[in-house]
Amino acid sequence: MKTMGLSRLSLVNPKHFPDPQAVARAADADDILEQAQVCSSLDEALAGTVQVYALSARHRNLGPPALPAREAATDILSRAGEGEVALLFGNETAGLSNAEVQRCQRTVFIPANPDYSSLNLASAVQLLCYELRLAAFDGHPPVVTRAVPFASPPAAHEDVERFYLHLERVMVSSGFLDPQRPRRLLPKLRRLFGRAELERDEINILRGLLDAVERKTSPGGAPCDTPGEGLGSAAK
Amino acid sequence: MKTMGLSRLSLVNPKHFPDPQAVARAADADDILEQAQVCSSLDEALAGTVQVYALSARHRNLGPPALPAREAATDILSRAGEGEVALLFGNETAGLSNAEVQRCQRTVFIPANPDYSSLNLASAVQLLCYELRLAAFDGHPPVVTRAVPFASPPAAHEDVERFYLHLERVMVSSGFLDPQRPRRLLPKLRRLFGRAELERDEINILRGLLDAVERKTSPGGAPCDTPGEGLGSAAK
Numbered sequence: 001m002k003t004m005g006l007s008r009l010s011l012v013n014p015k016h017f018p019d020p021q022a023v024a025r026a027a028d029a030d031d032i033l034e035q036a037q038v039c040s041s042l043d044e045a046l047a048g049t050v051q052v053y054a055l056s057a058r059h060r061n062l063g064p065p066a067l068p069a070r071e072a073a074t075d076i077l078s079r080a081g082e083g084e085v086a087l088l089f090g091n092e093t094a095g096l097s098n099a100e101v102q103r104c105q106r107t108v109f110i111p112a113n114p115d116y117s118s119l120n121l122a123s124a125v126q127l128l129c130y131e132l133r134l135a136a137f138d139g140h141p142p143v144v145t146r147a148v149p150f151a152s153p154p155a156a157h158e159d160v161e162r163f164y165l166h167l168e169r170v171m172v173s174s175g176f177l178d179p180q181r182p183r184r185l186l187p188k189l190r191r192l193f194g195r196a197e198l199e200r201d202e203i204n205i206l207r208g209l210l211d212a213v214e215r216k217t218s219p220g221g222a223p224c225d226t227p228g229e230g231l232g233s234a235a236k
Numbered sequence: 237m238k239t240m241g242l243s244r245l246s247l248v249n250p251k252h253f254p255d256p257q258a259v260a261r262a263a264d265a266d267d268i269l270e271q272a273q274v275c276s277s278l279d280e281a282l283a284g285t286v287q288v289y290a291l292s293a294r295h296r297n298l299g300p301p302a303l304p305a306r307e308a309a310t311d312i313l314s315r316a317g318e319g320e321v322a323l324l325f326g327n328e329t330a331g332l333s334n335a336e337v338q339r340c341q342r343t344v345f346i347p348a349n350p351d352y353s354s355l356n357l358a359s360a361v362q363l364l365c366y367e368l369r370l371a372a373f374d375g376h377p378p379v380v381t382r383a384v385p386f387a388s389p390p391a392a393h394e395d396v397e398r399f400y401l402h403l404e405r406v407m408v409s410s411g412f413l414d415p416q417r418p419r420r421l422l423p424k425l426r427r428l429f430g431r432a433e434l435e436r437d438e439i440n441i442l443r444g445l446l447d448a449v450e451r452k453t454s455p456g457g458a459p460c461d462t463p464g465e466g467l468g469s470a471a472k
Contacts, residue, residue: 002349003352111369111370112369113238116238116265123239123359123362126355126362127363130363137347171445189441209406209410209412217452
């Protein structure tokens with residue numbers, strides 16, 4: 001990371017941290033380790049991000065759209081103008097689970113030998129950071145404006161996750177989703193809304209609709225984790 | 237090397253070879269180690285080459301011309317048509333001596349953070365091999381399936397429009413949308429789903445959910461323009 005000018009590292013549930021072996025291997029990059037943020041969940045690590053890119057050598061069923069590393073670097077830089085973006089890497093042995101990948105809006109792959117395509121974690125991180133540096137300094141500054149009429153700022157990761165929870169609740173209470181037999185409905189909807197790259201205003205509209213539906217189906221008082229947020233904000 | 241499709245490795249005076257630790261670390265790339273040529277001098281390793289590129293982070297007085305990795309990859313490929321070319325790397329601790337670099341026709345550097353520019357040997361090898369692979373397939377990119385697995389065919393225009401009608405009906409019946417004061421909610425949702433480029437399967441899921449919500453809110457029999465379509469299709 002440091003060789004390419006990146007500095008912010010978040011670790012989710014590291015087995016050992018801080019760890020003398022890690023410090024020794026970091027050589028003069030131990031400042032990155034010292035400043036690393038340790039999180040107890042992926043959602044905590046991703047809080048505040050507007051776009052997350054998951055590095056994955058494998059194709060994922062229902063995974064978000066996949067970009068090769070070089071194209072991804074340009075895309076990442078263009079999104080970085082809108083808010084915090086994150087690159088998500090799995091650990092050396094297990095990589096990322098499907099559930100983790102589905103929390104991201106893009107997957108990134110490194111074009112490799114199809115007969116032997118899995119790079120070491122360190123190599124993959126190095127490559128991505130290298131592509132980011134070159135994309136950032138290539139003399140062709142990325143176009144930052146992605147203005148689309150009526151666009152509101154991108155939704156933050158935690159707001160998108162709350163929307164999914166709310167959607168799931170309505171899917172269950174309406175009888176559409178049987179938790180005993182979920183039929184991959186939720187991953188499929190994650191894939192859809194992930195492609196759309198939800199904006200803050202859209203989240204408010206969608207949650208306002210879910211609120212209204214809940215009130216209608218249980219008139220005694222709808223369960224709602226953020227009372228009044230949805231409809232009110234959507235009116236803006 | 238193997239992840240990027242390269243296979244020929246020459247080792248000059250290795251301290252330990254073969255070495256069980258190297259074999260273990262090579263994972264499924266141990267065939268590269270088995271076929272490695274062991275040489276007793278650099279000249280022996282370079283015999284028969286028409287061009288040698290030395291990787292070096294440091295600027296060398298009197299060294300050969302320096303190219304950044306990406307440019308070097310194109311140059312290397314163009315020379316490869318003329319005969320054997322080699323990439324020369326120093327060992328992890330000492331790198332290459334000036335005398336060794338001067339046996340080469342080019343040096344290659346990896347654009348990096350000027351405050352921390354020295355990559356690990358493995359990272360440098362990985363990066364160069366990656367650039368070579370991309371340069372080799374530039375213009376003739378290896379077939380990469382960009383399709384997101386489980387994508388169903390794109391939804392037909394009329395199905396999308398029926399979905400919007402259905403959505404609007406639920407928005408009104410739930411009290412979320414006041415037809416007298418629509419506040420551009422529908423155009424905003426059209427914009428969202430338009431960006432996502434809905435697939436047929438997704439339309440079925442969304443309409444199945446709308447059906448279920450309608451059944452719940454008016455148990456006497458939901459109005460439905462295409463009875464049974466939504467939920468049934470989503471179950472496929």
